[in-house]
Amino acid sequence: MPSPARSRATGRVTLADVAGVAGVSPITVSRALRGERAVDPSLVARVKAAADRLGYVPDPAARALASRHSTHVALLIPMLSNALFVDVLEGVQGTLRRAGYQTLIGVTHYDAGEEQLLLGEQLLHRPAGLVVTGLERSDATRELIRASGVPCVHLMETSSAHGVYSVGFSQADAAAALTRHLLDRGRRRVAFAAAQLDPRTLQRLEGWRREMQAAGLHAPTLEWLNPAPSSLALGGTMFEQIVAQVPPVDAVFFCNDDLAQGALLTALRLGIEVPTRVAVAGFNDLTGSAQMLPPLTTVRTPREEIGTAAARMLLTLMRGEHPPSPCVDVGYELVVREST
Numbered sequence: 001m002p003s004p005a006r007s008r009a010t011g012r013v014t015l016a017d018v019a020g021v022a023g024v025s026p027i028t029v030s031r032a033l034r035g036e037r038a039v040d041p042s043l044v045a046r047v048k049a050a051a052d053r054l055g056y057v058p059d060p061a062a063r064a065l066a067s068r069h070s071t072h073v074a075l076l077i078p079m080l081s082n083a084l085f086v087d088v089l090e091g092v093q094g095t096l097r098r099a100g101y102q103t104l105i106g107v108t109h110y111d112a113g114e115e116q117l118l119l120g121e122q123l124l125h126r127p128a129g130l131v132v133t134g135l136e137r138s139d140a141t142r143e144l145i146r147a148s149g150v151p152c153v154h155l156m157e158t159s160s161a162h163g164v165y166s167v168g169f170s171q172a173d174a175a176a177a178l179t180r181h182l183l184d185r186g187r188r189r190v191a192f193a194a195a196q197l198d199p200r201t202l203q204r205l206e207g208w209r210r211e212m213q214a215a216g217l218h219a220p221t222l223e224w225l226n227p228a229p230s231s232l233a234l235g236g237t238m239f240e241q242i243v244a245q246v247p248p249v250d251a252v253f254f255c256n257d258d259l260a261q262g263a264l265l266t267a268l269r270l271g272i273e274v275p276t277r278v279a280v281a282g283f284n285d286l287t288g289s290a291q292m293l294p295p296l297t298t299v300r301t302p303r304e305e306i307g308t309a310a311a312r313m314l315l316t317l318m319r320g321e322h323p324p325s326p327c328v329d330v331g332y333e334l335v336v337r338e339s340t
Contacts, residue, residue, distance in 0.1 A: 013056045022050040073129045073314065074122035076106045076115060077155075078198065082230075083286055084303055085133075088155060091307020092131055099315055101128065108133075110198050116141040123148050129314045135159055135166065136199040151317035153310045156200060158327050165317065167310040167328045171200045174299045174332040175207030178253060178281055181297070183215055185340055187251035187279055191222045193238045193263075194255035195230040201255045204283060208253055222249065230255075235262025240270070243278060250278055251340070257282035257289045257298055264292045264339065279340040285333075294338035302330050 015026040022029065024043060032039045032047040050056075073096055077085045093103050104125060106118035119130075119141055130145060130152040145152050154166040182190050192208045194201050205223070212218035224242055228234055235254060239262070242252055254260035260282030267274050274280050274294055282289060285300035309328050316323045 013054045015056075017054055018047065018050045018056050021054060022047045070126050070128040071101055072104050072125055072127045073101050073131060074104045074106065074119070074125070074127040074150075075131045076108055076118060076122075077133050078108050078110045080105075080107055084284055084301070087303035088133075088307040091304040091309075092155075092311045093307075095308050095311035096315070099311075101315075103131075110196065112138045112141065116144065119144050123150070129153070129318045131155060131310055131314060134199050135164070151314060153314045153317070155306055155310050157203075158329050160327060163326075165313055165323070165326045167306050167313060167330065169301065169306075169330055169332050170207075171203035172207035172210070174301070175204035175253070175283070176211045177207075177332075177334050178283070178297075178299050179208045179211035181334060181336065182251045182253065182279060182281060182340060183211065183217075185251075185279065188217055189219075189222065189247065189249040190217070190251040190253060191224055191242050191245075191249045192253050192255070193224040193226075193235075193242060193259060195226045195228055195234055195238075195259060196256075197225060197227045204255050221245070230258050232258050232262035232265065235259030236266035237262075239263035239266045239280075243272060248278075251275075252278060252280050254280070254282045257284050257286035257296065260296055260298070260339075261286075261288060261292055264294070264296065268293060275338070275340050281340055285335055290337065292339070297337045297340040298335050300333040300335045302332070305330050 015029050019026040019029045024047065028043060029047050032044045033051065075092055077089065079085055096103060104122050104127060106122060108115040108118060116138055123144065127150060130150050132152060133155045135154055135157050152165065154164065155168060157166060157168040158170060159166045179190060190212065192205060194205060209218060224238055226234065226238065235258060238259065239252065242249055252263060254263060260280055263280050264274060272278065282296050282298040285298045289296040289298055309330060313323045313328065
C-alpha cells in the first residue's frame, strides 16, 4: 500500500492519515489513542498498529487546543547544577509523566526578575499547572500566578496561608536540630557558614540563631555569610578563614554539604583534626558526604519525595479536586556521622 499523503503545511503524519490506513474515522483514532474505554479493543489495536506503521506522533499543541486541556506543567527551580534540585526534578517529572503530562522547566538562578520573566513566558503556553520553588517571590510574580488561575504548588517549604499549596519541611527547625546536636556534644563556639543566601539558607540561619541565643552562646562574629554560589572550593576557603578566628571556634555548621565537603578536604590538607580540633556539619546529605574523611554529619532532606508529593498534589488540583491537606510536611532526618 502506498504511503498516505502527509500534511502539506508541516510534513507530519496526521490523524486523517492514520484513520485512512486503519479504516476508521479520525475521531475514532483520536479516542483510541487517548485510551477511552468506549472504543472496542480490536479497533484500538488496529489504530495503534496503523499509527506505529506510519510513525505517527501526536501534536500536543493541537491536542490541547482541541480538548481545551493542556498536557504541560510549568516547573521553576533555582538551579540545575545543584544535585538537590535534580533530585526534586526526578520526583516531579517522573510522577507527572506517568500521568500523561510533560514539564516545561525554567531555571531562575535565584533571581526574582528572571523568575517573573520565565513565568510570563511559560504562561503563554497555557500550562495545566505550576510548580514553583519556595514561598518568597516578587509581588508581580505572585500576581501573575494568582491572575493565571492555574493550580500552583510550592516546593521545599511549608505554609499555613489560606489558598497556598505547599510540600516541604521547616528549614529553620531542621537547622535548629543540627545546632542542638552540636551543643549537646559540648561545642560552645559554633559558627554558621553560608553561601548563596537564598531564602531557605536564611531560614537555616534563623534556626541556628534561635538555638545559639537560647543557649546564651550567640555572637555576630560566628556568622560567616557569603553571597557567592555554594561550592567545594568556597567551603575550603571559608573553613580556612573560620579556623583562624580568635577566640577559636570548636564547630562549623555549613548551610550545604558541598561547602562542608570542601571544608573537610581542606582540613585534611592542613592537618586539622576533625572533630577533635573542630567539628564540621553540613545540610542536605548530598552524594559523597557519607564517604568523606571523616564521614559528614548532616541533615538528610527527602528531595525526590518532595517532588513526588508535590506532583501528586498538583494532579489532584488539576482534576478540580481538593487534596487531603494544602500543606504536606515531609520532615527531615538528622544523620550523625564521625565529623561531629
